[in-house]
Amino acid sequence: MNRRQVLAAAFAVGMMAAASPAIADKSNPDTLRVALLPDENASTLIQNAQPLKEYLQVALGKDIEIVVTTDYSSMIEAMRFGRIEVAYFGPFSYVLAKTKAAEIEPFAVGVEKGKPNYQSILLANAEGPVKELKDVEGRPFAFGDQASTSSHLAPRAHLARNGLIGETHYKVVHLGKHDAVARAVAAGQVPAGALSEQIYRTLVEGGKIDPSKVRQLALSDPIPNYPMTMQGYLAPELKDAIKKAILELNDPEILKLFRVEGFAPATDKDYDVLRDMAKVLDLNIAKM
Known part of the structure; x- marks a missing residue:
């Protein structure tokens, strides 16, 4: 060598x-x-x-x-x-x-x-124009993070299965976090939105969301x-x-x-x- x-x-x-x-x-x-x-x-x-x-x-x-x-x-x-x-x-x-x-x-x-599964909850402001799922058409709908399952993918798929396609039938709004969606809907800043049902229940139990301010529109398929x-x-x-x-x-x-x-x-x-x-x-x- x-x-x-x-x-x-x-x-x-x-x-x-x-x-x-x-x-x-x-x-x-x-x-x-x-x-x-x-x-x-x-x-x-x-x-x-x-x-x-x-x-x-x-x-x-x-x-x-x-x-x-x-x-x-x-x-x-x-x-x-x-x-x-x-x-x-x-x-x-x-x-x-x-x-x-x-x-x-x-x-x-x-x-x-x-x-080993859970669901998304789709909510509307109790006093707002969205009374049932079809009323989402033509209005903003709030999601959380784009990569979220229960605050984006699952509820958006649920809307699609009901003939409501994002940016075609309603305006897609991303607010980042689940609690931000719940607060925005309860305050009437957006007419409707979706988040994890578990997180929503936790927010209600913790007194952070007044359930009388929102109405449940639907639950997604199990996730x-x-x-x-x-x-x-x-x-x-x-x-x-x-x-x-x-x-x-x-x-x-x-x-x-x-x-x-x-x-x-x-x-x-x-x-x-x-x-x-x-x-x-x-x-x-x-x-x-």
């Missing part, structure tokens, strides 16, 4: 040695970043997630950082580029994330009232509940530990954060129903 070959071999060995710790850290990091869906105020979510943080630190023996991104798209990008390891996605935002980062793995789904996901490149033993910690979670205070009574196993196939909804709306998921 000549001098040039020796130097090349030494350089290659050095590069491998330098890269190994980074690879190890990525698959089994000292700190796990756990992202929660930004469907409400970030500071409130982080504060309410402290019991979850403490539980996971004990269960996994790692530091836990709770992350709340600015919106659904930034959460998808954070997962795509490895800036978070575990994420509690909305069903449709998970489907979108999966198209951009195929290695993402859903492993648990929230169960509420014995079911598979929010999936808990993780990066596929994590070490197998770490993935098993994360899955076990979530599936065995039974602390009512922590479960309240997710608006569920427990978690059940989940797979990617469970979310094919959302891909079908996207087809109804002629949405190209890969380009969203």
